[in-house]
Amino acid sequence: MLMGKIKRGARVVETAIGETLAMSRSTSSYLGNVSAKNLSNQDASLESGDLPMETSDRNREKQAREDVNAMPVVETTYATCQTAVLLAAVELDLFSEIGHGYNSVDSLALRTGYSTRALRILMDALAGMGFLEKDADRYPLSAVASRFLSTDSPAYLGQFVRVHQGDVLRGSWFQLAQTVRSGKPPAEATENVERFFESLVDPLYTLSLPAAEVAANAICAYQNDRKLRVLDIAAGSGVWSLPLARRDPHTRVTVADLPGVIENVTRRFVAQEGVADQYEYLPGDLLDIDFGETTYDVAILGHICHGIGAEQSKRLFDRVYRALKPGGRLLIAEIIPDEQRREALFPLLFAVNMLAVTPEGDTFTLSEYRQWLWSAGFGEVLTIEAPAPSPLIVARKT
């Protein structure tokens, strides 16, 4: 079930992109009709063999120009509109109401008091985006919306949608040109970091739990002596260490994170899981905290390297290596682009996100991680397939 969550989540992105591409294709086929006609004329002329070479080159150039249409520009401009539609539906809690059976425009308008015209337009758009089904005058929730966008679901991700539209992220995304000019994110992005993380890490629990369960199985298989000493750095909700703590009451976890995040988030998740007596805390800046020496069987870096950047990550790997016992393992969960940084769009956009809000953040390839880990002294560096945007990395201290 948990694996399904993230896969469905991933499919939202895929579906959105897929539909964009599908739209693009249908539009280009409209525009393409013109070029297809030109092409068939040209082919006919070419077949007749009576066109001089220069003319046919010019025709090919002309045809290539006609085949390039503006829809990628239009659709990318309107991508913001998709976000706005999703945000409005979350803010108005439409998914929960629709899930309760108010799934026609009229019944939802009656229930909420909102404009019928507005709801019809919004619900059609939500259906087009894959969050609602559409069947005559009914708009039931899609599987993704039912699992992640109804407040009735324990996997509700409304907070994830909201936090991305707040001042820190959206505010910074829309100052990107200035960030590119200066090389520095806007000042607001680096203020109140603690408050920002307090609201971000809650929904990240839902997103990362399926992969964290896979990671815990792998780690328990490697480290079969149990009674693990675990160091969860930048733990947030504790999503990566909680499955380890749950598997063995003798496992002990040390969390390093910002004081506000520990007090307001980590402790709450740890208490909910009933493992509070297995946890201890190192509140502070992870760049300064002393992690000790030869203490831990497992260290975890969950989604932190992209935020602190290459140089700090390398330094962190050195300190983690020192803190691990011989044979201990480091687990890294990250968003990793392909080696050429040109295939999957999400890791590339996530790098832009880091550019927009951090002074050094970025996304890094597997080769880069491998190189840094080897330089820190780690021997074996493996990847584990998991229901996450990228494979997990596991490095072993020799």
Ligand SMILES: C[S@@+](CC[C@H](N)C(=O)[O-])C[C@H]1O[C@@H](n2cnc3c(N)ncnc32)[C@H](O)[C@@H]1O
């Ligand atoms: C993106 S969240 C990841 C949380 C969790 N590991 C996960 O994967 O869901 C980054 C975490 O790093 C913590 N963090 C960021 N900068 C930090 C710093 N300088 N010192 C300590 N913790 C920091 C944040 O508070 C947050 O919990």
